[in-house]
Amino acid sequence: MNGRELKVVGFGFRRGASLASLAALLDTLIQRFGTIDALAATQSMRPLVQSLGQARCLNVILVADAHLPGVTTLTQSAQSLQARGTGSVAEAVALLAAGPGAQLLGPRHISADRQATAAIAIGTSL
Secondary structure, eight states: OOSOEEEEEEEEEOTTOOHHHHHHHHHHHHHHHOOOOEEEEEGGGHHHHHHHHHHHTOEEEEEOGGGOTTOOOSOOOHHHHHHHSSSOHHHHHHHHHHOTTOEESSSOEEOTTSSEEEEEEEEEOO
């Protein structure tokens, strides 16, 4: 890796998801993997993730919804494949936001209320 290591948390969630669900997932990932450099979401999911980013002083990387189809993920949710063209929105968003050659640090995590998912990918900053 030429640049600095970059840890990005990508989110996927249902329409009714709360900021508390996303915050709890972020806390879980920070406990497990340490410092997070940025959050990521699709354009259509931006408002809720942007609110979390502002509350936690983290930048949000936006990923075009059109880039999700075909991203290979560890999780293979039939519902996600049908709706978004990828096995996990959270995993795909994390990978896309972390840049070329990024790798997932594990499968997605699911919130206690089952309304949101989050995954962490590691890439390099420029």
